[in-house]
Amino acid sequence: MSSIFQSLDDALSAIIDGCMVVVPREVSGVPMAATRALIKRGVKRLHLVALPTSSLQADLLIGAGCIETLETSAVSLGEFGPAPRFSAAILSGTIKMKDATCPALHTALQAAEKGVPFMPLRGLIGSDILKHRSDWKVIDSPFGNDDPIVLLPAIKPDVALIHAAMADRFGNVWIGRQRELATMAHASNKTIATVERIYDGNLLDDPVLAAGTLPGFYVDSVAVAERGAWPLGLPDYYSADADHLAEYAKMAATPEGFAQYLDKYVYDKRAA
Numbered sequence: 137m138s139s140i141f142q143s144l145d146d147a148l149s150a151i152i153d154g155c156m157v158v159v160p161r162e163v164s165g166v167p168m169a170a171t172r173a174l175i176k177r178g179v180k181r182l183h184l185v186a187l188p189t190s191s192l193q194a195d196l197l198i199g200a201g202c203i204e205t206l207e208t209s210a211v212s213l214g215e216f217g218p219a220p221r222f223s224a225a226i227l228s229g230t231i232k233m234k235d236a237t238c239p240a241l242h243t244a245l246q247a248a249e250k251g252v253p254f255m256p257l258r259g260l261i262g263s264d265i266l267k268h269r270s271d272w273k274v275i276d277s278p279f280g281n282d283d284p285i286v287l288l289p290a291i292k293p294d295v296a297l298i299h300a301a302m303a304d305r306f307g308n309v310w311i312g313r314q315r316e317l318a319t320m321a322h323a324s325n326k327t328i329a330t331v332e333r334i335y336d337g338n339l340l341d342d343p344v345l346a347a348g349t350l351p352g353f354y355v356d357s358v359a360v361a362e363r364g365a366w367p368l369g370l371p372d373y374y375s376a377d378a379d380h381l382a383e384y385a386k387m388a389a390t391p392e393g394f395a396q397y398l399d400k401y402v403y404d405k406r407a408a
Contacts, residue, residue, distance in 0.1 A: 140307040147357035156183040158293040164314040167299040169361040175200040188238035195219040207234040216385040247290035248323035296324035304335040307352030321354040330361040
């Protein structure tokens with residue numbers, strides 16, 4: 137098997153203190169096993185870019201003290217309520233928040249994907265968000281008078297961290313319909329993928345699977361992590377664990393409860 141396949145901890149060794157890491161939204165294959173491994177290692181000062189939203193993953197990393205800067209358009213536990221550690225961090229000012237919109241984040245990653253320093257975007261003018269993003273520039277369009285447009289600087293992460301259903305022995309990763317995972321990989325210096333299983337064959341040789349495959353030359357490390365998105369779901373494979381998410385929302389409502397959650401489900405101090 138190719139040396140691209142590593143243990144989970146070895147695959148994650150590229151994520152060091154101070155890295156910019158981009159992760160996907162809840163329905164695109166969130167690498168939760170990798171998230172717990174990073175917390176156990178004690179990684180610090182991450183600049184987390186959640187494309188374009190996050191839920192349990194960002195809340196866990198924030199509560200565990202791994203995040204210095206968060207760039208996203210929303211963090212929420214959805215039907216289970218607000219993300220408690222995110223909310224507490226915002227109110228206390230313990231993380232830097234770079235507020236964004238979903239289209240803005242996609243546009244900024246696409247700029248890096250295309251190798252250009254910025255991209256224009258409509259739809260932001262008139263929004264209060266421009267008051268809080270000095271790095272977003274409003275200019276007059278060079279192709280028309282009185283036609284302002286916003287320029288967004290490219291976001292080029294150090295690492296894209298994803299979870300997918302499978303990879304083959306050549307390092308090709310099947311991402312299916314979740315095309316933003318390809319944008320993340322194209323835009324980032326490195327891509328680390330956790331997968332449910334190894335596919336026996338070459339994904340790019342299969343006419344059905346090839347279109348949903350991220351070629352191996354965009355992937356630096358692959359680690360097998362069965363049910364690696366748990367307690368979140370993996371689209372078309374398994375659903376989120378609603379009981380666990382409800383338990384998290386209840387425990388994480390207080391710092392003491394969150395610490396107990398980490399001991400039980402991350403540090404595995406179940407007997408404590």
